[in-house]
Amino acid sequence: MYFKRQLESLGRYMVLLGRTFRKPENLRMYYQAFMRDLDLLGYNSLAIVSVISIFVGAVVTIQTAFNLDDPFIPQYYIAIATRESIILEFSPTMVSLILAGKVGSNIASTLGSMRVSEQIDALEVMGVNPAAYLIAPKVVSMVIFNPILITISMFLGLVGGYLASVGGVMGVDDYIYGLQLDFDAYHITYALIKSFVFGFLIVSISAYFGFYVKGGAIEVGINATKAVVASSVAVIVSNYFLTQILLV
Amino acid sequence: MIEVNGLKKGFGDRVILKGIDADFHKGRTNLIIGQSGGGKTVFLKSLVGLHDIDEGEISYDGVALGSLNRKERKDLRTRMGMVFQGNALFDSLTIEENVTFALNMFSDMSESEKRDRANFCLERVNLKNVNQQYPAELSGGMQKRVAIARAISMNPQYLFCDEPNSGLDPKTAVVIDKLLSELTEEFNMTTVINTHDMNSVIEIGDNIIFIKDGFKAWQGSGEEILSTDNEDIKDFIYSSEIFRRIRNK
């Protein structure tokens, strides 16, 4: 029974995706919506992502230094370890999880309240495809902006590590040297592919929970919570599979 | 002309509409009346295809709604206007953007033409100087009138209004009623209005359908409704003291 319901939800999610990616009625209107969403979902997350990245970068460096506190291990290994954990995991996955909370609840509650106040029905009766008009611009803005955001996060995470080294946990020169040592650019590609996929999952899953709300304000709230939980789980689980495929 | 044959619609085990036949002609103001909770809104939403119906057929000028493909259905909808019972205004857009939304989406009018059209529609519902405000900044009755302005912005062939004058004062209600029936004649629209305002029923009802217990219990004009012997209708209309007095005169 439970399994059947989950399968049904998956089916409805797929149908919604199908309805989302159809020809726009009017490109200019969709472009305007895209610019609004870029602002709302992208730029608006820049500050929080920056702050978190700098602090986590610093903390990762301090913790690694603490754990590798051994005269036989050269200090620049600390920088290598910091770099890899930030690029491979912290920036793409943790930042996406934070965005699943921020962006996911925003999308689900906006669409949910449009649903219960019949604004979605109003679009439909006008001859507009509400799934396409309301969801496609959000998906596009997020899959474009999430990789940019993640790149910024990687950079700032490493800056955070640098600040920690300036603070004295390790030699600044060792840090700079370690960052460049044995650097594999494919790890960045891997991280960007992840951010792209995570961006897509977060928006489409949250949109699904908002779009099909039934009821009133309480259900909008309930579904916003469900959206955050489901998109976070999707990020974590797909992270495992992407890593299997891309890194192994 | 819109034809409805044997329309049935329910939710789960509850059947709301149990087989309704109706014709709505061009250039006439068609009214649906009935008790609160009687299924008027469900009927109107079924008519425009927002509810999938369980049985029966709905056709627009001879073309069955169920037979249309996606594109044909969208085309048909650009020729519809609808006023929802709860207004359903886009709350993140200004009043002017609400009224010009469909024009922006589907027409190639210039910006100034669209603005003129918005002003024209807003003036017809007696609204001025609200273009740059947001729906939440207007009173309930004003929002209702914006919803009507939005519904007529594209000069629709089919106009559906769910309680267009509930929440309005008697004077504005009459203005709205007049407007809807004038537009209907002027543009030869097929208009279907849900109402429980007996004043509208008598003033503008060309063709009235009374829904009771999921069935069409009576059909006739605004004049006929006052003289009918139908017990259900009498019970419905003369539940108010004013109408009892009118009848007794």
Ligand SMILES: Nc1ncnc2c1ncn2[C@@H]1O[C@H](COP(=O)(O)OP(=O)(O)OP(=O)(O)O)[C@@H](O)[C@H]1O
């Ligand atoms: N989406 C829905 N799901 C389940 N039941 C519904 C739904 N929409 C309407 N109903 C039920 O259908 C019945 C008819 O509702 P409807 O809104 O059509 O009444 P109405 O005649 O428009 O009333 P009012 O004059 O108060 O607007 C009600 O009993 C309502 O509970």
Ligand SMILES: [Mg+2]
């Ligand atoms: Mg109703």
